Amino acid sequence: MEFLELKNLTKIYQKDIVAIDNINLTIHDGEFLVLLGPSGCGKTTTMRMIAGLEEVTKGDIILEGKRINDLRPKDRGVSMIFQSYAIWPHMTVFENIAYALKLKKMDKAVIKEKVLEVAKKASIIDYINRYPTQLSGGQRQRVAVARAMAVEPKLFLMDEPLSNLDAKLRVSMRTDLKEVHNELGATSIFVTHDQAEAMSLADRIVVMNTGTIEQIGSPNDIYHDSRTMFVANFIGSPSTNFIDVEIIEKGGKYFAKNDAFIFELDSKFNEGISKYIGEIVVLGVRPENFALVSNDNEKLFDLDVILIEPQGSHSIVVGKLLGKQMKIVTSKVFDLNSKGNMKVKIDGNYFIFDKNSEKRIY
Numbered sequence: 355m356e357f358l359e360l361k362n363l364t365k366i367y368q369k370d371i372v373a374i375d376n377i378n379l380t381i382h383d384g385e386f387l388v389l390l391g392p393s394g395c396g397k398t399t400t401m402r403m404i405a406g407l408e409e410v411t412k413g414d415i416i417l418e419g420k421r422i423n424d425l426r427p428k429d430r431g432v433s434m435i436f437q438s439y440a441i442w443p444h445m446t447v448f449e450n451i452a453y454a455l456k457l458k459k460m461d462k463a464v465i466k467e468k469v470l471e472v473a474k475k476a477s478i479i480d481y482i483n484r485y486p487t488q489l490s491g492g493q494r495q496r497v498a499v500a501r502a503m504a505v506e507p508k509l510f511l512m513d514e515p516l517s518n519l520d521a522k523l524r525v526s527m528r529t530d531l532k533e534v535h536n537e538l539g540a541t542s543i544f545v546t547h548d549q550a551e552a553m554s555l556a557d558r559i560v561v562m563n564t565g566t567i568e569q570i571g572s573p574n575d576i577y578h579d580s581r582t583m584f585v586a587n588f589i590g591s592p593s594t595n596f597i598d599v600e601i602i603e604k605g606g607k608y609f610a611k612n613d614a615f616i617f618e619l620d621s622k623f624n625e626g627i628s629k630y631i632g633e634i635v636v637l638g639v640r641p642e643n644f645a646l647v648s649n650d651n652e653k654l655f656d657l658d659v660i661l662i663e664p665q666g667s668h669s670i671v672v673g674k675l676l677g678k679q680m681k682i683v684t685s686k687v688f689d690l691n692s693k694g695n696m697k698v699k700i701d702g703n704y705f706i707f708d709k710n711s712e713k714r715i716y
């Protein structure tokens with residue numbers, strides 16, 4: 355039995371706003387699943403339906419084998435944390451965490467023990483008697499996490515819980531959240547529009563686009579085996595370079611050609627590419643899969659370099675090819691003002707996409 359299943363789940367707002375369009379998704383017990391996608395793709399809607407805060411238009415939500423569509427939020431065993439951490443300003447940290455337990459009419463001593471336990475796990479035990487105004491944003495967010503944890507939910511939903519924090523705190527809270535998850539073993543669904551956050555937290559990532567699922571996989575799958583242009587573009591920073599090429603065939607071999615270069619495609623593409631002869635397809639190359647070379651024999655094309663973005667551990671070379679911007683990641687260190695032509699080759703994996711469907715050609 356799967357822990358949670360979304361079956362043909364659909365949400366239509368106001369008769370014709372299709373927020374979620376017939377998605378199917380299975381979540382394993384103990385998993386940390388991340389819903390990733392741009393603003394408006396339906397992440398919050400999905401979470402709210404699971405939590406019972408939004409009516410389902412069509413489809414089923416099945417938790418531990420039981421259809422929960424019609425259960426009230428409080429009967430689902432689901433806890434949700436929102437972007438704006440709603441902790442009560444007039445209660446101390448202790449009271450905030452204890453609140454839901456009191457509602458459950460738990461014994462006072464048991465409540466105290468429980469609160470102290472989760473406060474320790476969330477590293478807020480030192481502030482247990484403070485009010486929210488006496489806490490930093492990160493500490494308040496931990497209180498929200500601790501409060502949700504205290505009720506021991508079967509399922510823990512987090513909707514962009516880190517997005518109100520500054521950049522540095524986001525990164526450290528990320529690690530903390532993952533630790534808390536590992537410690538508690540609660541199944542978690544985490545929503546973000548930040549691909550780096552998704553990559554570092556997820557067991558599996560669900561990439562969403564306008565109410566549909568583009569791809570589901572481990573962070574490495576999604577990155578190295580992106581199935582669509584949308585995924586190749588959305589995941590990774592800088593994102594994948596897309597270059598239009600024509601497919602030509604010569605003596606049983608296939609080549610990708612444009613006005614700047616021609617190169618022979620790996621034979622693994624032979625079968626998929628044969629029906630594209632004479633057509634334009636899209637070559638997708640991640641920035642680190644280009645290499646700078648010094649030798650004319652090795653180069654695939656000259657890149658007209660516009661500027662260098664130093665990143666300390668590596669550099670991003672920004673240039674133009676056939677009028678389009680391209681980014682290359684290299685371990686070389688450059689003078690900031692380096693400009694002019696640099697010789698470039700493909701050195702590693704690349705994708706080929708159908709220009710119309712934007713899906714991978716294998």
Ligand SMILES: Nc1ncnc2c1ncn2[C@@H]1O[C@H](COP(=O)(O)OP(=O)(O)O)[C@@H](O)[C@H]1O
Pocket residue numbers: 367368371372373391392393394395396397398399400
């Ligand atoms: N209460 C609502 N009424 C009408 N449309 C809504 C409502 N809530 C969300 N939407 C629409 O549904 C789509 C998905 O929204 P949402 O789930 O909030 O996306 P995300 O969380 O990925 O940013 C958007 O087009 C949004 O405008």
Ligand SMILES: [Mg+2]
Pocket residue numbers: 397398399
């Ligand atoms: Mg949202």
